[in-house]
Amino acid sequence: MYLYDKYDQQLVNQRVAQFRNQTERYLAGEIADNEFLPLRLQNGLYIQRLAPMLRISVPYGLLSSRQLRKLGHIARTYDKGYAHFTTRQNIQLNWPQLEEVPDILAELAEVEMHGIQTSGNCIRNITSDEFAGIAVDEIEDPRPWCEIVRQWSTLHPEFAFLPRKFKIAISGSRGDRAATQVHDIGLHLVKDDAGETGFRVLVGGGLGRTPVIGSVISEFVPWRHLLSYLEAILRVYNRYGRRDNKYKARIKILVKAWTPEVFAAKVNEEWEFLKDGPATLTEEEVQRTRAFFTEPAYETLDDGAANTALDRQSADNIAFRRWLERNTVTHRVPGYSAVILSLKPVGIAPGDVTDRQFDAIADLADTYSFGEVRATHSQNIVLADVQKVRLFELWQTLKPLGFATPNIGTLTDLICCPGGDFCSLANAKSIPIAEALQRKFDNLDYLYDLGDLTLNISGCMNACGHHHVGNIGILGVDKKGEEFYQIQLGGSSDTDASLGNVLGPSFYQDQVPEVVEKILNVYVANRQPEESFLDTFRRIGLAPFKESIYDKAH
Amino acid sequence: MTRLIKSGAVVEDNWQLIPRDHQGELPRGRIIVPLSLWLDGKALASHSGEPLGIWIDVDEDVEQLGGHAREFALVAINFPTFMDGRGFSTARLLRERYGYQGEIRAIGNVIRDQLFYMQRCGFDAFELREGTDLEASLASLRDFDVTYQGATDQALPLYRRRNV
Numbered sequence: 001m002y003l004y005d006k007y008d009q010q011l012v013n014q015r016v017a018q019f020r021n022q023t024e025r026y027l028a029g030e031i032a033d034n035e036f037l038p039l040r041l042q043n044g045l046y047i048q049r050l051a052p053m054l055r056i057s058v059p060y061g062l063l064s065s066r067q068l069r070k071l072g073h074i075a076r077t078y079d080k081g082y083a084h085f086t087t088r089q090n091i092q093l094n095w096p097q098l099e100e101v102p103d104i105l106a107e108l109a110e111v112e113m114h115g116i117q118t119s120g121n122c123i124r125n126i127t128s129d130e131f132a133g134i135a136v137d138e139i140e141d142p143r144p145w146c147e148i149v150r151q152w153s154t155l156h157p158e159f160a161f162l163p164r165k166f167k168i169a170i171s172g173s174r175g176d177r178a179a180t181q182v183h184d185i186g187l188h189l190v191k192d193d194a195g196e197t198g199f200r201v202l203v204g205g206g207l208g209r210t211p212v213i214g215s216v217i218s219e220f221v222p223w224r225h226l227l228s229y230l231e232a233i234l235r236v237y238n239r240y241g242r243r244d245n246k247y248k249a250r251i252k253i254l255v256k257a258w259t260p261e262v263f264a265a266k267v268n269e270e271w272e273f274l275k276d277g278p279a280t281l282t283e284e285e286v287q288r289t290r291a292f293f294t295e296p297a298y299e300t301l302d303d304g305a306a307n308t309a310l311d312r313q314s315a316d317n318i319a320f321r322r323w324l325e326r327n328t329v330t331h332r333v334p335g336y337s338a339v340i341l342s343l344k345p346v347g348i349a350p351g352d353v354t355d356r357q358f359d360a361i362a363d364l365a366d367t368y369s370f371g372e373v374r375a376t377h378s379q380n381i382v383l384a385d386v387q388k389v390r391l392f393e394l395w396q397t398l399k400p401l402g403f404a405t406p407n408i409g410t411l412t413d414l415i416c417c418p419g420g421d422f423c424s425l426a427n428a429k430s431i432p433i434a435e436a437l438q439r440k441f442d443n444l445d446y447l448y449d450l451g452d453l454t455l456n457i458s459g460c461m462n463a464c465g466h467h468h469v470g471n472i473g474i475l476g477v478d479k480k481g482e483e484f485y486q487i488q489l490g491g492s493s494d495t496d497a498s499l500g501n502v503l504g505p506s507f508y509q510d511q512v513p514e515v516v517e518k519i520l521n522v523y524v525a526n527r528q529p530e531e532s533f534l535d536t537f538r539r540i541g542l543a544p545f546k547e548s549i550y551d552k553a554h
Numbered sequence: 555m556t557r558l559i560k561s562g563a564v565v566e567d568n569w570q571l572i573p574r575d576h577q578g579e580l581p582r583g584r585i586i587v588p589l590s591l592w593l594d595g596k597a598l599a600s601h602s603g604e605p606l607g608i609w610i611d612v613d614e615d616v617e618q619l620g621g622h623a624r625e626f627a628l629v630a631i632n633f634p635t636f637m638d639g640r641g642f643s644t645a646r647l648l649r650e651r652y653g654y655q656g657e658i659r660a661i662g663n664v665i666r667d668q669l670f671y672m673q674r675c676g677f678d679a680f681e682l683r684e685g686t687d688l689e690a691s692l693a694s695l696r697d698f699d700v701t702y703q704g705a706t707d708q709a710l711p712l713y714r715r716r717n718v
């Protein structure tokens with residue numbers, strides 16, 4: 001992974017000093033609340049319903065064991081002993097003290113971490129594919145490009161007071177695991193006929209109040225021009241994005257109002273001035289950055305023998321077999337697998353990790369996976385490079401730690417935002433919904449029979465739980481002060497991205513599990529062999545689901 | 555007299571800002587006229603010979619002024635609220651696209667903690683919001699010694715300087 005040099009380190013250290021000074025001035029009454037707001041937000045600090053919340057940046061999801069141990073230490077020392085992985089591959093502390101935040105940031109800086117631009121109207125953390133570098137369908141490793149864009153966007157002086165937040169995702173594979181189509185900018189690594197690297201550029205995707213799938217504005221931006229092109233997009237957005245209404249301020253509204261064609265033309269006009277200027281990327285910089293993401297020291301392993309051993313181990317061990325099927329992923333290198341640690345056992349808020357679990361994950365990373373892990377947008381953890389011959393032993397280690405729930409990709413591997421239990425913007429709670437669903441659907445055979453299915457829960461329109469792109473999406477709504485839940489069907493954030501359709505009038509909290517059950521029954525009754533929930537939904541449409549749920553006769 | 559930060563020091567000066575709805579004769583002395591008045595051409599005829607500044611709002615297209623900026627000793631960019639970041643682009647365009655080398659002054663609702671970014675975008679004078687301790691604010695111009703991306707103050711991104 002990327003390692004800081006003296007420049008990177010100095011920048012983060014000076015950021016801590018800057019925020020310490022700002023916090024002192026705020027506490028001394030020298031900075032007004034509204035002026036402190038963007039300063040603290042751009043260091044990840046929210047003031048929440050119950051306490052401040054601090055969002056820590058995990059650039060494109062990568063964490064080292066050293067960083068994990070530090071996070072465990074921070075959760076223990078400054079918080080209530082746990083933290084939360086978000087859908088943007090970041091980490092949130094729920095109970096830090098405002099006065100202590102500069103100290104927390106200083107501790108983070110010691111391990112090359114920070115909270116810079118994890119919130120506020122600026123360019124946020126760059127997200128990417130959790131299987132970068134190991135995926136079988138990869139065109140090129142996106143991580144060096146993520147790092148290059150991260151550096152460009154960090155403390156960018158022109159774009160710190162944008163109309164609204166701005167999210168960039170980069171994918172290097174054929175399959176889109178970074179939800180690039182629902183980001184303000186989505187970048188797909190592509191090659192031209194000469195084999196030269198470039199980017200297909202999408203703009204104007206996003207969730208929230210007005211969910212939109214992004215539009216392609218350039219099929220190929222050569223890698224050298226990536227930053228000047230991004231700069232052109234951001235400048236057009238900064239100048240012309242709406243600022244009169246925060247619900248109309250995202251770039252998607254501008255792209256829609258102008259049409260993608262006009263927006264693209266405007267970007268090109270701006271780019272003409274910037275192209276070939278000093279922001280042009282150099283071969284040396286790309287090489288320098290790539291050198292941080294070279295292959296780890298893989299051993300030459302006998303894949304066939306490893307598979308035979310796994311077959312034997314799983315033949316008489318159904319629990320291991322289930323885990324192997326659901327929680328491991330094919331690796332590009334023979335003899336290796338990627339392993340997903342489930343952060344979704346029943347009864348724990350999805351994505352929550354205790355201080356001791358941080359330490360345990362760090363140990364696992366050191367023992368099994370070259371000292372690194374990845375955070376996923378579905379709020380799990382990936383050990384990317386595990387030798388197949390060690391899977392059985394790893395599985396046994398994971399069980400007592402609470403990471404071996406064999407539910408990855410199933411209904412109970414649900415995505416869930418912090419919701420009304422923590423978040424001051426919430427219309428409704430989301431964690432109790434997640435828990436009720438996990439309790440109701442705890443039969444693994446039933447879950448496996450349902451197959452791949454995403455269920456996403458957001459506590460309000462802001463859609464942090466990505467409910468629009470869940471096969472089943474649940475949204476907390478407020479009706480005259482009461483919490484209700486609206487259900488949507490048919491969303492997807494994969495290559496064939498789509499937004500869910502609203503089923504109909506919303507439900508009380510205690511009705512939700514039963515409604516989900518009815519939805520699943522309609523799927524099971526209508527599916528054809530090999531059809532996933534999404535396939536069936538796309539074939540039969542919303543009507544049969546509506547009928548089953550709202551028809552009084554049922 | 556206005557107290558402000560200019561070229562890294564606290565100074566007093568006597569530029570007078572002419573509001574957009576100004577009626578009648580322009581006052582004598584150093585004045586900063588609104589873009590609309592200049593676009594109107596005639597209104598300035600009587601003022602020839604005096605040092606002249608112009609001010610532009612964040613929602614006005616700097617293209618309207620363009621290279622004519624050079625005719626002014628000073629261009630002020632008005633921030634109705636400090637959260638409105640359009641003025642950062644305005645300043646960069648003036649410097650980098652239109653080659654303006656005179657003073658660029660941030661006016662309106664500008665806060666101390668924006669100084670570093672503003673200076674990077676080409677501002678060199680800052681009228682901070684009322685009640686600001688200007689002497690103490692000078693420190694914020696020096697918040698960082700490292701910058702990743704090129705901007706007006708340093709055209710080269712760090713990756714073109716890293717190994718030098």
Ligand code: SF4
Binds near residue numbers: 418419426427
């Ligand atoms: S979706 Fe709403 S309730 Fe959930 S975390 Fe985001 S803002 Fe809070």
